[in-house]
Each structure stands twice: as C-alpha cells, then as structure tokens.
Amino acid sequence: AEDVNVDVIIIGAGMAGIAAGRTLTEMGITNFVILEATDRVGGRIRNTDFAGMKVEMGANWVEGVNGKELNPVWDLAKQVNLRTILTDTSNLSSNVYDASGALPPQIQAQAMATAQNEYVNSLSATLTANNDDDVSVLTAQRLFGSVASTPVEMALDYQLYDGEFAEPPRVTSLKNTQPLPTFENFGEDSYFAADPRGFATIIQPVASYLKNTNGTIEDPRLMLNKVVNKIAYGDWGVSVSTEDGATYTAKAAIATVSLGVLQSKLINFEPDLPFWKLEAIFEFNMAIYTKIFLKFPSKFWRTDPGTEFFLYADDSRGYYPVWQHLEREFPGSNIIFVTVTDDESRRIEQQSDNQTLSEIMDVLRKMYGPTIPMAEEILIPRWWSNRFFKGTFSNWPIGVTSREFAELQAPIDRLYFAGEHTSADYNGYIHGAYFTGIDAAKSVATCLKQGQCVSGSTKQKNKTKGKKLMEASVCAAPIKEELDAQRQHWVKKVKLVEEALAAKCA
Numbered sequence: 431a432e433d434v435n436v437d438v439i440i441i442g443a444g445m446a447g448i449a450a451g452r453t454l455t456e457m458g459i460t461n462f463v464i465l466e467a468t469d470r471v472g473g474r475i476r477n478t479d480f481a482g483m484k485v486e487m488g489a490n491w492v493e494g495v496n497g498k499e500l501n502p503v504w505d506l507a508k509q510v511n512l513r514t515i516l517t518d519t520s521n522l523s524s525n526v527y528d529a530s531g532a533l534p535p536q537i538q539a540q541a542m543a544t545a546q547n548e549y550v551n552s553l554s555a556t557l558t559a560n561n562d563d564d565v566s567v568l569t570a571q572r573l574f575g576s577v578a579s580t581p582v583e584m585a586l587d588y589q590l591y592d593g594e595f596a597e598p599p600r601v602t603s604l605k606n607t608q609p610l611p612t613f614e615n616f617g618e619d620s621y622f623a624a625d626p627r628g629f630a631t632i633i634q635p636v637a638s639y640l641k642n643t644n645g646t647i648e649d650p651r652l653m654l655n656k657v658v659n660k661i662a663y664g665d666w667g668v669s670v671s672t673e674d675g676a677t678y679t680a681k682a683a684i685a686t687v688s689l690g691v692l693q694s695k696l697i698n699f700e701p702d703l704p705f706w707k708l709e710a711i712f713e714f715n716m717a718i719y720t721k722i723f724l725k726f727p728s729k730f731w732r733t734d735p736g737t738e739f740f741l742y743a744d745d746s747r748g749y750y751p752v753w754q755h756l757e758r759e760f761p762g763s764n765i766i767f768v769t770v771t772d773d774e775s776r777r778i779e780q781q782s783d784n785q786t787l788s789e790i791m792d793v794l795r796k797m798y799g800p801t802i803p804m805a806e807e808i809l810i811p812r813w814w815s816n817r818f819f820k821g822t823f824s825n826w827p828i829g830v831t832s833r834e835f836a837e838l839q840a841p842i843d844r845l846y847f848a849g850e851h852t853s854a855d856y857n858g859y860i861h862g863a864y865f866t867g868i869d870a871a872k873s874v875a876t877c878l879k880q881g882q883c884v885s886g887s888t889k890q891k892n893k894t895k896g897k898k899l900m901e902a903s904v905c906a907a908p909i910k911e912e913l914d915a916q917r918q919h920w921v922k923k924v925k926l927v928e929e930a931l932a933a934k935c936a
C-alpha cells in the first residue's frame with residue numbers, strides 16, 4: 431500500500447476543500463494532497479441527466495445577491511458566465527392548491543406570513559441586543575399568536591421556513607436564522623442555476639491551481655475514489671488512512687466532510703474526538719432537502735408570468751408542498767419538481783420510486799383533476815442514504831450557543847475542520863463552505879509557517895464534568911451510586927403515591 435508524506439492533507443473536494451487548496455497555494459504551501467471519496471470534484475453541487483436535460487440534484491441557487499456586499503459565489507458565477515434565472519416568489523399566494531383544486535388568491539394568509547416574518551426578525555434582534563437566551567422560530571410565532579394551523583397557512587409557513595432550512599420552525603434557532611446574514615449582507619435575491627455545464631462549473635475558477643495545460647482539473651495531488659476511514663492526530667501531525675489501504679502522513683489536515691459524515695461512523699478518529707467536540711457535532715443538525723423531478727408528455731400547470739412556484743396545501747404539513755416548473759429555465763421541457771424535507775425526505779428515500787410516483791400523481795390529480803397525463807420519468811436524489819453526505823446541509827437548531835458553535839469549528843491539535851457546517855454566518859450555503867475553506871487554510875499556514883498553532887475548546891475547562899461522565903464507564907462505582915440514589919428517590923415517591931391511592935380506595 432501507498433505511504434505518502436506531505437505538508438497538508440485536505441479531506442473532501444467540495445467547495446470548501448477546493449477553496450482550502452487554493453489558499454494554501456497562495457500562501458506558498460503546495461505540498462498537499464486532496465483525498466476525495468467520490469469520483470468527482472464538487473461534492474453537494476452536482477447535476478445529472480434527466481429527460482434529455484441537466485438538472486441539479488444538490489445546490490441550485492446562488493442565494494443572497496444584489497445587496498451591499500458581493501456574494502463570492504455570485505462573483506464565481508459571473509466569471510464562468512453561468513446561466514441563471516432570477517427567482518420570484520412574490521406571487522405565490524395566487525398559486526395555491528388544496529385537495530379540491532385551485533384556491534382563490536390567499537392574500538390574507540400570505541400577508542400574515544410576511545408580517546410574521548418581520549415580527550420574528552425584530553424579536554430576534556431584541557434577544558440578541560439584550561443578550562437573552564435563544565428561542566425557536568415557533569416560540570416567536572406563538573408569541574405573535576400566529577402559529578400556522580390551516581393547510582394553506584401551513585403551506586406558506588413551510589415555504590418560508592422549511593423551504594430555506596429544511597427543518598420546521600419548532601427546531602430552528604431564532605437568533606441564528608432570523609434575519610439571515612446571507613440575505614442581510616449579500617441581498618434579498620436568489621438566482622436559480624440552469625446551465626447545461628452544471629452549477630458546479632463555479633468551482634472551475636477556484637480550482638485553477640489543479641488544472642493541466644488543457645484547462646481540465648487534473649493534478650496528481652487531487653486523488654479521487656479515496657475514502658478516508660481513519661484519522662490519527664496529535665501535536666505531532668496527522669496520519670490519514672483510506673479504505674484502499676493507503677496511508678498519508680502530514681503536518682496538518684483539514685477535514686471538510688459534511689456534518690452528517692462526522693455524525694456517522696465512517697471515519698474513525700484516533701484518539702477519539704474529545705467530548706466537547708463530539709457534543710458540538712451531535713448537537714448541530716444535518717437537515718435533508720429533496721427535490722423530486724418529474725417529466726410529463728405535456729403541460730397542465732400554469733406558465734403565465736409569476737407562476738413559477740405553486741403550493742399544495744395538504745392537511746398534513748410538508749406533504750408534497752412546494753412545486754416549481756422549469757418552463758423559464760428549459761422552455762418546452764415539461765419538467766416540474768416538488769420539494770420535500772426532513773421526515774418526508776427520510777420516508778421517501780426508503781420507499782421505491784414507483785411508490786413515490788404514485789403518491790405524487792394522486793396529489794397532482796387532486797390539484798389539477800383526474801385527466802392529467804401520467805409522468806414519464808421521475809428522479810429522486812437520495813442524499814441522506816449516501817454515506818459520503820448523510821443529508822443535504824446543516825441547520826442551526828435551538829439550543830446551540832455561539833460558544834458551542836465555536837467548538838464545532840475548533841481545530842484539535844493539527845486536525846482542522848472546514849465545510850459549510852463550520853460557517854457561523856453562512857452555514858448551509860455554498861458561500862459558507864467557500865469561506866471556511868479559506869479560513870482553515872489560513873490557520874494551517876499560520877501554524878506551519880509561523881509556529882502559531884491554535885487548538886482545542888474555548889470552554890474545555892468547564893466541560894470536565896461531561897468529559898468525566900463520558901470517560902468513566904457506567905459501571906464505575908461513583909456513577910452507579912448516583913444512579914442508584916436517583917432510583918431510590920423515585921421508588922420512594924412512587925410508594926407514597928401508591929399508599930395515598932390505597933388509602934383513598936380502601
């Protein structure tokens with residue numbers, strides 16, 4: 431088996447990993463390898479053939495455009511002349527359906543959703559200004575007295591929150607998502623990538639240091655089909671093993687694998703990651719967002735201006751709720767897609783495509799009547815089942831403080847972490863991944879070139895209790911005593927209740 435020694439190992443060739451390699455190069459470090467599990471560069475930005483077109487199974491939008499700062503992803507899109515279409519959801523309320531067909535414009539429901547969004551933002555600002563504890567988005571909705579309850583309200587609410595974070599308002603942190611830095615800093619607009627070369631073309635300019643003389647990404651340092659299954663680390667450096675039996679040793683490594691992968695057992699860390707790191711990894715959420723594409727022989731949906739998005743308001747929140755046609759992107763293609771998230775994504779990933787198709791046809795017949803044609807093709811991405819992703823993007827849940835988030839980002843010895851889930855302001859997005867790759871590479875360069883290496887937790891010292899619990903076996907005497915004492919306490923209480931009842935019934 432191979433045994434390679436380099437300065438730095440980058441794990442993962444998504445946006446974060448490729449950006450990290452560019453920054454290392456700019457800082458004079460060129461002796462590195464990029465180990466990528468799949469056979470391609472791009473990670474969660476990936477298109478595929480569908481019904482003679484190219485559709486994006488992963489990231490689709492440049493989110494946050496036309497604002498006070500330039501989104502670096504928009505800059506990249508401009509550099510490669512990416513074909514994009516401005517997304518417009520302003521007309522959504524006139525395009526709502528329920529089980530009995532099209533509904534009249536839902537002006538009131540949409541006005542409520544918009545007003546609520548503003549209220550929720552200002553509450554978040556107040557909490558942050560007063561340094562108050564975080565609450566969930568749902569808590570804010572309850573305070574406002576406007577929890578979505580009818581099917582139409584739920585569909586609009588779903589589009590607004592789950593449609594962005596892929597998890598419901600009851601899960602999502604208010605302080606860390608409302609307002610969202612992506613739209614605050616880069617602008618309110620989003621552009622939908624519809625380019626036959628694929629959205630991943632935006633990585634081309636970032637990867638120029640990996641290009642051969644023909645301009646294709648090909649470099650001996652970029653190693654595809656290399657599945658990392660072990661990372662040994664210490665203040666001496668890192669040693670990374672792959673499933674094919676090779677070992678790579680380096681002064682430092684940058685792991686850009688997704689949060690879902692970190693939460694899985696794919697990579698074995700040696701020594702085990704410290705408790706504070708595990709806690710941060712397991713507290714944060716890997717959400718699931720699934721776009722299901724359908725090809726029809728003919729159109730039965732509206733295509734007049736402003737009808738790109740349409741909603742299905744089912745009694746069950748999140749049941750095939752958000753629809754989009756691709757008539758503007760690919761005229762005459764007769765392709766639409768529906769977005770589901772979270773538990774629905776998990777359910778759908780586990781059943782057959784035919785089962786999903788039949789559920790979808792039932793919904794569409796309710797929306798448009800029984801005579802619509804049958805779909806000819808269906809495409810269901812399965813990001814959650816894929817061991818190299820285990821979900822689609824991270825969502826900041828209620829309960830994770832910024833200090834705990836810093837633990838998610840923090841390096842341990844010479845092992846650094848990057849990837850979308852480590853971006854405090856832009857987690858979940860391509861631009862988040864991009865910034866974290868650059869930042870991690872800068873930290874590594876500072877460590878290797880100037881000997882200034884940071885490591886560890888910001889609250890490691892406060893964490894000794896949890897750490898002790900983790901380290902000690904449950905059978906260790908002191909813990910067993912504590913559990914026994916607790917059990918005794920409850921046994922006593924139950925006895926009291928039993929006695930009281932017995933006396934009453936006697």
Ligand SMILES: Cc1cc2nc3c(=O)[nH]c(=O)nc-3n(C[C@H](O)[C@H](O)[C@H](O)COP(=O)(O)OP(=O)(O)OC[C@H]3O[C@@H](n4cnc5c(N)ncnc54)[C@H](O)[C@@H]3O)c2cc1C
Binds near residue numbers: 445473656851
């Ligand atoms: C369905 C979907 C929709 C999205 N929509 C948008 C959107 O519209 N706009 C937006 O900005 N963002 C969107 N995102 C999020 C965006 O795609 C990600 O934030 C970003 O691409 C993540 O980049 P990354 O480099 O952090 O991670 P990744 O792209 O996941 O890169 C990590 C790489 O590590 C590799 N890897 C994993 N395990 C191993 C291992 N053991 N050994 C070696 N390599 C390994 C993976 O194969 C992958 O290539 C979406 C994502 C999905 C999936």
